[in-house]
Amino acid sequence: EAAVTQSPRNKVAVTGGKVTLSCNQTNNHNNMYWYRQDTGHGLRLIHYSYGAGSTEKGDIPDGYKASRPSQENFSLILELATPSQTSVYFCASGRQGLFANTEVFFGKGTRLTVV
């Protein structure tokens, strides 16, 4: 069974602070993704990666950075957190290939509140 683990599961951060959301997958998948979900919106892609050392911008990358130091780990970094980044964040991983063509496995989500 594919396993994608996110940490922390809940986080309260102050405006202007730095936040790092971590994601680990144990399935040796090449591709990893970070999404956010807000009320009234579907999941929106922030950053994704094709493998260690690779990061690509998704649809809403502004205010976020990503880091893929290894096959297993993919972090989302908010250098200067703002209240508009309050959301639920989902990490996902998938085998090499396109999201649209291969099954993708999601983590349980991280609820971030920026006050």
Add this chain to the structure above:
Amino acid sequence: GDSVTQTEGPVTVSESESLIINCTYSATSIAYPNLFWYVRYPGEGLQLLLKVITAGQKGSSRGFEATYNKETTSFHLQKASVQESDSAVYYCALGDRGNTNKVVFGTGTRLQVLP
């Protein structure tokens, strides 16, 4: 642009009743859409429920089914008799079979099945 519109929740039905969650899509930049239903059970990450890549075909899983209708640009999710364990959030999604990782999610429909 590309978009997915689905039934606004919450949807409440009683056990053993039938269910339909509507999904329509607009694929203005995606030449060959793939269509998905993902489900998120309480406390879990999203998981793929079913996927159809060819217009006119039907996908089915766990008693749910959905038909990819290119003429009406729809991919409605149906189940003849729901169970309490089906209570979850259901997401319709549109993917690109082409050269991107582009997947557009709907806003999600929360389903509550009453015993």
